[in-house]
Amino acid sequence: MFRFISESRRTRRTTLNLLAAVGLALTGAACADSSTGNAADGKITVLLKDAPGDVKAAVVTISQVYMQGSSEGDDPSTRVILRDTPITTDLLTLANSTADLVKDGVVPAGTYGQLRFVITGGYVEVDNGDGTTSIFASSPDYAGLPSGATVAGALQMPSYAQSGLKVNLPGGAVTLNSEQTVVLVDFDVSQSFGKEAGSSSRWVMTPVLTATELQFTGSAKVTLTKDAALTLPTINGTAVTLGDFKATLTKSGGTPTELPLTDADNDGTFEANFKFVPAGDYSVDFVAPAGITSFTTTPAHPATITVTSDGSASFAAVLNTVTQ
Numbered sequence: 254m255f256r257f258i259s260e261s262r263r264t265r266r267t268t269l270n271l272l273a274a275v276g277l278a279l280t281g282a283a284c285a286d287s288s289t290g291n292a293a294d295g296k297i298t299v300l301l302k303d304a305p306g307d308v309k310a311a312v313v314t315i316s317q318v319y320m321q322g323s324s325e326g327d328d329p330s331t332r333v334i335l336r337d338t339p340i341t342t343d344l345l346t347l348a349n350s351t352a353d354l355v356k357d358g359v360v361p362a363g364t365y366g367q368l369r370f371v372i373t374g375g376y377v378e379v380d381n382g383d384g385t386t387s388i389f390a391s392s393p394d395y396a397g398l399p400s401g402a403t404v405a406g407a408l409q410m411p412s413y414a415q416s417g418l419k420v421n422l423p424g425g426a427v428t429l430n431s432e433q434t435v436v437l438v439d440f441d442v443s444q445s446f447g448k449e450a451g452s453s454s455r456w457v458m459t460p461v462l463t464a465t466e467l468q469f470t471g472s473a474k475v476t477l478t479k480d481a482a483l484t485l486p487t488i489n490g491t492a493v494t495l496g497d498f499k500a501t502l503t504k505s506g507g508t509p510t511e512l513p514l515t516d517a518d519n520d521g522t523f524e525a526n527f528k529f530v531p532a533g534d535y536s537v538d539f540v541a542p543a544g545i546t547s548f549t550t551t552p553a554h555p556a557t558i559t560v561t562s563d564g565s566a567s568f569a570a571v572l573n574t575v576t577q
Contacts, residue, residue, distance in 0.1 A: 406454030
């Protein structure tokens with residue numbers, strides 16, 4: 254997902270993407286002049302985040318980020334450039350973190366209809382289902398390709414290098430002034446890259462983006478311990494541990510975010526910490542390692558937790574039984 258955050262000079266980020274709020278100003282106006290406004294200029298911070306998809310890698314080069322006024326169409330003279338230094342990133346590495354695209358970019362007070370990302374190249378690496386993978390790239394000589402990579406086909410990215418990837422803002426526009434404005438834009442990788450119909454050699458990038466007002470994000474902590482009476486099995490000569498399980502967090506209608514369970518302090522409690530989680534209700538579950546067909550926990554899984562704005566939620570489970 255993309256995280257777009259505008260902050261005033263009177264505020265500062267207290268964590269990577271969590272800010273102390275001083276105000277939220279959103280407007281549904283369809284037309285306005287981005288160069289006018291009574292308030293002082295604001296500052297823009299743009300953070301990039303993404304939900305995991307089914308592909309092995311989804312790399313893009315973002316060459317420019319800019320704001321577009323809601324009444325000027327695609328007129329380049331009305332753009333407010335926030336970043337023009339290219340950055341290449343694998344979206345799948347950002348499932349539980351963010352990448353700074355813009356920090357403290359000054360934007361004239363006014364109303365803007367779109368945030369845009371100029372994407373000049375990219376590739377996806379997909380699982381062929383037989384233990385091998387294939388790479389589809391915007392160009393056979395795309396600079397972001399891994400060294401020695403063989404390109405199996407084309408990744409089509411229509412017009413994103415010219416007019417940019419358009420992110421429509423909530424209500425049709427957003428007003429920026431000296432107060433803080435926060436907008437969350439979800440980029441769903443699992444739905445945004447797909448094979449072209451009737452073709453085995455082409456993939457198409459068709460981003461699925463959803464912009465909403467951002468309630469301050471929270472976090473979710475999931476832990477798993479083992480019942481003292483339970484002995485975990487050995488599968489294919491390897492003893493199963495709680496570290497072989499994974500935790501998932503899923504919002505209704507969304508794509509599950511999956512994290513490994515780790516025990517950093519070796520106290521027998523394995524945990525996964527989900528960061529930058531928008532407020533709402535979530536389903537928490539565990540994924541067992543290969544060879545285990547079912548398992549039970551106390552409390553029972555899956556379970557529902559509620560993440561609050563600027564807060565945290567937790568789910569602690571004990572593994573009781575496993576079945577091979």
